[in-house]
Amino acid sequence: MISGASIAGPTLGFWLARYGYEVTIVERSKTLRLGGQNLDVRGVGRAIVRMMGIEEQILAADTGELGLQFVNSKNEVEAEFPSNGDDSFTCDAEILRGDLVNILYGCTKDDVNYVFDRFITAIEQDAEKVKITFNDSSTDEFDLLFAADGVRSTTRALILGEEPELKFIGLYNAWYTIPKMETDTKWARWYTAPGSRVMVLRPDNHGTTRASFSFLSDDKSYLEEPDSKQIELLKILKEVSQLEIALESDLKEKKVSLERSLKLSINHQLKPLKMEILEKIPTCPNNMKQCFLQNDMSAIMLSKNSLIRDLPKLESLLTQESSRIGYSLEKIEVAFDRYQQKRN
Structure with a gap:
């Protein structure tokens, strides 16, 4: 039994099935969860997908990202770093999380039993078996149980007890999928704004743009806010950023105008x-x-x-x-x- 049908679960299921195990994967969602951002398949991961025979599928689903550009508030490029192997920001196997999930599901669905809209609510273990109770009150027994459903999974808590306390480091991140604009290119763009804020836009192969927004704050209360409040906060931060960009542009124009007037006055x-x-x-x-x-x-x-x-x-x-x-x-x-x- 494997809990979690994202990336780790199906990958583990692939190898267990290859070595003769009967594998069942349960997933809390009703279908595959295909959201998410870019993933780099490099190093050991690249070697594993090559052994699994799915390397060419991953390369075919590449996002097409050419590299990373650092831009200013007017989207003007200040520096750029093209894709250059595994050590660069962009590697030659950039794939969206959802595309990788689809590939892994496709290469395991015939050998692994997937059960959606189900999750584990209780675990009883003896020397031979593990008895599992699911959210629909059904039960089943398995030789082994693997928790591959994330660090905050209920399965992990059932196995290990209370989750370790997370250390807050004052960094918040938010990820989006947004409509593609005319100014978007095949380059990832990184903008660092005043006030310890960073915006990164990355191209994808689905006609949209993947965006992330990061900011520093000592306020821990955002962690407990409901989604609606978090969205409201991000909208406020966006408006502040737009205001700062407008002010910066206005100051720059006034500076140029002043210098021009000064020059004309001196010459006159x-x-x-x-x-x-x-x-x-x-x-x-x-x-x-x-x-x-x-x-x-x-x-x-x-x-x-x-x-x-x-x-x-x-x-x-x-x-x-x-x-x-x-x-x-x-x-x-x-x-x-x-x-x-x-x-x-």
Whole structure:
């Protein structure tokens, strides 16, 4: 008897049946539970599915994920890590949990007896057998009982007694399946938001997107909240994140606008002075004057040859200052004085 028809249960059932055991798997749900996120089949797991003869089915059900991209609040890529073997975020055997469950069920259903909508409520064990009572009050006897229905299963509690106390580390995770959007790609995208929050979006091969949201909090009360309250909390956190993104974008736009206004103001104030100084330099070509006003470095380098013999210090000054937003009044006046001394 195996309790749990997810991944561990059917895998164990496969090998027990291969070695001649009569196997029954009971599952609390009425059908296979096909929800869940990505699973990486790598390392020892890859070797096991190869021995089971289902490696090619798993590869055929790959999600198609190309790798991991870290993005900013505008979904712009800051860094990316393509799939590169078993050591990368994305391996070459990325499969959805539900797809793997289907594959395992398909390769065991003819050799294993599956019983759905049933779970264990009592266990009596002697030296030879284990007597099991189910939720429908029926009973049966088996040589062995395996609990493969999760760390919080009632079967595990019946076998081991009270569950060990879980240590709260202040991390909450939520997983979703959401509609695919135009901005979604074949890359997994990771965004770290202010306030110790992380959102990860991953592609799947079913036309949807798998999403996870993680955040840190010392508040343990969320653990006991009903689903409706947890959903309400996540909606609030989503609204806060959207507000922060909007504020960040607004601040960035205001910063760019301020820098642009400052540059225009500086150039506007310095333009008359530039013209006055250049008018006092009779040997300065007209095209040199124009490019000087436009801060055009390439044009300055082309036209500087007419002054290079007589004005080495002015040339150096112009080359350095042409790459800046504005010109320093004091430095221009000093350059003009030096030029006058050179001419005299």
